[in-house]
Amino acid sequence: MQVKHTDSDTDGEEFVFETQTSTVETSRSERLRDFYEEFIYKPGLVALDDSRTLIGGVILFVFILIALIGTRVYPAPVTNQVERSLKPFETMNAPLGSNPSGTDLLAQVIHATPSMLVLVTAGAVFSTFIAVFTGTVAGYKGGRTDRVITTISDIAMSIPGLPLVMVLAVTIKPENPAVVGILLTINYWSGLGRSIRSQVLTLREESYVEASRTMGVSTRRILTKDVIPNLMPYILVNFAFAARYCIFAGVGLYYLGVLPADLANWGLQLDSAYNDYSALVGSGSEYLVIVPMIPIALLSLSLVLLAQGLDRIFNPRVRTRLAGESESIEEDDDDVVHTGGV
Amino acid sequence: MADKSNDYKDVLSRRRFVALTGAAGAAALAGCDGSEGTDDSTPADEGGDDDTSTEDDDMSTEDDSMEVADVRHRSGTSLSPADIQFNPWGQNTAQISNELIFDPFAEFNYATGEYVSAIIEEWEYTGDTFEMVLQEGATWHDGDPVTAQDLATYLRLDRESGSSIWDWGSDVEEIDDRTVAITIEGDINPSLIEFSVMENRLTTKHSRYGDVLSETQNADDNTPLTEFVDDEPIGNGIFQYGEADEQVILTERHADHPNADNVNFKEYAFQYFDGNTAIHQALLSGNIESMFAIYTPGNVVTDLPDSMNEYRTPRNGGVGIIPNHTHDHLGRREVRQAIAYAMDRTQVAANSDPRTKVAPRVPTALPNAQLENWLGDSMGDFETYGRESRETEQAASVLEEAGYSRNGDDVWEDEDGNTLSFELIAPGGWSDWVTAMESVADQLNAFGMDVEFSTVPFGDLGGSDGRWAQGNFDATAEYWTAAFARAAHPYHNLRHQMVNPKATLRENNYSYPGAIEDRGGSEADITVPALDGSGELTVNPVEDVGTLGSTSDSDTEAELALDLLWVSNQDLPMIPIQEGLNQTFISSNRFDIPAEDAEVAQVQYANTWLPRQGEMTYNGN
Known part of the structure; x- marks a missing residue:
């Protein structure tokens, strides 16, 4: 243990640096600037540099705009608002066409966006939060805590997700999209929690963590200051994947009729196209299925791209290089690919 | 073997x-x-x-x-x-x-x-x-x-x-x-x-x-x-x-x-x-x-x-709305009439499927094919509630007469300020019913009612402990006639609408006052304005529908049927929407x-x- 201490000069310096900042007076504006540099400017640079992040971000941004503004501007879907069974691009009254009840498909897509975004976010936040909490605590504390948490997550992992969600959906009859999102990821967190735990098991042996521990820093502080930041790339990438899982699971379960059909939802649009309008059997109405698939595919694509991009954003080397602070630009670009390991 | x-x-x-x-x-x-x-x-x-x-x-x-x-x-x-x-x-x-x-x-x-x-x-x-x-x-x-x-x-x-x-x-x-x-x-x-x-x-x-x-x-x-x-x-x-x-x-x-x-x-x-x-x-x-x-x-x-x-x-019937007559609003005749006025049945039928659905010409207890046989010359006096249009003015006037008014959000509310709202349900997966009810809900909402439509698995609705049998609904999609061959005669349809839907089709505790007690009713008399415009007409559904089923005199049959069909048309114990x-x-x-x-x-x-x-x-x- 001693050896590790002496080995890790840099870590020791960082630790010293941290204690220094706590004693040195920094003005509010300085802190804001630091925050801006660390959390907006540098990530922004990386994001702009990477077309995947850029595209993913733009798509997601558009969805958010649609949810916030589109729903206010574009009329809500009702029957007979336009002619029945219009094909896409046939008239600008209903650019994506209409169903056999005369409901504008674009209106359905737009007005389903807010609840879909809430659902996706709630599910991703919930599962990631639980996973991080259980993973870090179990991994770091070890012992009985670890065993208890691991047992719980084992149980969660072994319950079949779909039947569980079905049973809960019938019992709870969730109407709030946030609740639906949480329901969908009710046991999704366990797998992620497990992998975080194993990462923490490695991290806890790192010398800087040991140093903190030796100095009597509280567990909570060690977890939040030393452990979790190192896992952030992994966590955020999985956050994006959890969000993507929520879209598919949500749409799938709405389509299957497992979830209450009260919310405007792309899955319900698919269900209605297939069951009510026989869109996949009768010719000429395939567009009823294709239209709701577009936002599902786009939102999912944006999350995948963002997940890949976030990987780069959290890579310190890339950040430093792009911010022009690195002295070793000529070093390998390959590192970019390897870091994160997710 | x-x-x-x-x-x-x-x-x-x-x-x-x-x-x-x-x-x-x-x-x-x-x-x-x-x-x-x-x-x-x-x-x-x-x-x-x-x-x-x-x-x-x-x-x-x-x-x-x-x-x-x-x-x-x-x-x-x-x-x-x-x-x-x-x-x-x-x-x-x-x-x-x-x-x-x-x-x-x-x-x-x-x-x-x-x-x-x-x-x-x-x-x-x-x-x-x-x-x-x-x-x-x-x-x-x-x-x-x-x-x-x-x-x-x-x-x-x-x-x-x-x-x-x-x-x-x-x-x-x-x-x-x-x-x-x-x-x-x-x-x-x-x-x-x-x-x-x-x-x-x-x-x-x-x-x-x-x-x-x-x-x-x-x-x-x-x-x-x-x-x-x-x-x-x-x-x-x-x-x-x-x-x-x-x-x-x-x-x-x-x-x-x-x-x-x-x-x-x-x-x-x-x-x-x-x-x-x-x-x-x-x-x-x-x-x-x-x-x-x-x-x-x-x-x-x-x-x-x-x-x-x-x-x-012909199916001699199709989907209609069965209101729960204990509901604060749907229990009132004027509200049921306003619903019938405020929807365009022809449009609903076309949304559902123009090839196989038609709108009832006169909402009462008979399929279209039998109307002339039983209503005869009186058919013109029956209220059509607007078969191919949304009679929103008439809908508004019956509601106003009943003490309703529009609030700031343009939604109807009663004298006590309660919003005219109800939940409309239909069995999930019954696609022509679902599309019809979606259209109805949209049209009623546009008129200023607050209707929330949702589908419920049939398994939760039917059966002796289902929501229909328990009367656990505000308004539900269901047949408005006894359906098929026997619906050609008004007896079974009237019995279905006014007395006992269980005897004709499926159990439903819709609590129509004229219905038998097992269906939540009280075997009460029902009074409506008379067909000829002067005075009132009072019938007792249990007794009179029973008589219609037992009389062997064709004049009595025709007369009684006409009275009861008129009551159905005016009081709307069930609201006909389409025939399939x-x-x-x-x-x-x-x-x-x-x-x-x-x-x-x-x-x-x-x-x-x-x-x-x-x-x-x-x-x-």
Whole structure:
């Protein structure tokens, strides 16, 4: 243990640096600037540099705009608002066409966006939060805590997700999209929690963590200051994947009729196209299925791209290089690919 | 038994069998339930479906007198063969295959409005009795002749189940080997007898059901009857039950049937499909050659091969709204009228399916085809509530008269400031009902009501502990007539709307004040403005509908019917929305079948009735 201490000069310096900042007076504006540099400017640079992040971000941004503004501007879907069974691009009254009840498909897509975004976010936040909490605590504390948490997550992992969600959906009859999102990821967190735990098991042996521990820093502080930041790339990438899982699971379960059909939802649009309008059997109405698939595919694509991009954003080397602070630009670009390991 | 089934396997072409199951697998993968219950629902006390089985089922012996092709007709069913049984009073009674296996008493033809004889050859109302004579030469599939005892057993069992025949019948008597008479006690409107009796199907061989009958008669309730499971039926129909696996029910021509000469092909199979879309795919691909009562939207019909004939037959009813009369708003006549005014029924029907749905011309308790017969010159005085338009001004004025006003959000609220809001539900997956109710909800919301529409799985609605039976709803989609043949007479429809929907169709505690107490009502008088505009008209639905069902005087019948229909039109115990047509498909590729508009095919259902009548024969292709 001693050896590790002496080995890790840099870590020791960082630790010293941290204690220094706590004693040195920094003005509010300085802190804001630091925050801006660390959390907006540098990530922004990386994001702009990477077309995947850029595209993913733009798509997601558009969805958010649609949810916030589109729903206010574009009329809500009702029957007979336009002619029945219009094909896409046939008239600008209903650019994506209409169903056999005369409901504008674009209106359905737009007005389903807010609840879909809430659902996706709630599910991703919930599962990631639980996973991080259980993973870090179990991994770091070890012992009985670890065993208890691991047992719980084992149980969660072994319950079949779909039947569980079905049973809960019938019992709870969730109407709030946030609740639906949480329901969908009710046991999704366990797998992620497990992998975080194993990462923490490695991290806890790192010398800087040991140093903190030796100095009597509280567990909570060690977890939040030393452990979790190192896992952030992994966590955020999985956050994006959890969000993507929520879209598919949500749409799938709405389509299957497992979830209450009260919310405007792309899955319900698919269900209605297939069951009510026989869109996949009768010719000429395939567009009823294709239209709701577009936002599902786009939102999912944006999350995948963002997940890949976030990987780069959290890579310190890339950040430093792009911010022009690195002295070793000529070093390998390959590192970019390897870091994160997710 | 083992030997029999082995014999049978030789008859089966293994390749074709596999092909069939393969298709089913593919169809099941295509997924999705959404079964459209409306098409299949048969009014409860039409009951007669089926049954009887035998331990030594004898596969048909070939009739040498005619050439029978070794050909199998492939049809479809949406009930899993693994789950069905053939006791018509039990659970999971077979669907459609029972119509081949058991002959109906008689078959109602919707074009002529008359019953065509089947296993009951002749029937006669004598004033004191209703006499029925069995078809000569009718035999059970085990070789025994069909006797008066079998028929009497059916009627006696039907009595135990609480059938409407016994509202007026008092006893069953076997006159001779082929004749049975129902003794009539009390009054009965003669025009209703046929609808009560002839809609049944002779399913009970005495040797199979005799014990069930005596057990049921000795029991406190009819559970021995409802719990009896008949999974190897002894039938008497033109085809006999062969075998069933998870996917297919196979039947084989019954060579000893009196009409056997009408059938020149050997087998008739019913393939199981899960959901309408799977059935549509099977029709499109030619995997099945016929399908009964399958709701098929226009875009699919267009794609069907030219050889596929579509027979559309009236359903004498369709989806309407049953309001819960204990609801603060829906319990008020003005609100129900406003709902009827505020919707455009024609638009709703067109949204639902323009090919098979029409709007009722006058919302009352009669299908369109019967309106003129019963309303006559008074039809013009009946309120149409705007058949092809949304009469929002009139809707607003009736609400205003009732003390409602629009609030700041343009939503109606009553004198106490309660928003006129209610939840409208429909069975999930019944697609034409769901699309209709969506449109209704949108139109009512646009008018300023606060209607929340949602679908509920049928399993949560039906049954004795379902939401319908418990009265656990604000407003629900449900039939507004008694449906099918008997809905041609106002009696059953009025009884359905005003007195007791359970007696005609399904249990529903909608608490209409005029209804019987078991349905949440109080058998109250209902008063509406008189038809001629002067004064008021008061009826007591329980008494007056009862009289309509028992009078034998045609003038009284007409007069009473008109009064009650007027009350239905004014008070709207149920709100009619549309009338539907059933679609039955048969392919002419391998079978000679009647034209789509042929009178003979105007039955429920053509694909099982036509073979018996010699109207669906194998053409050698």
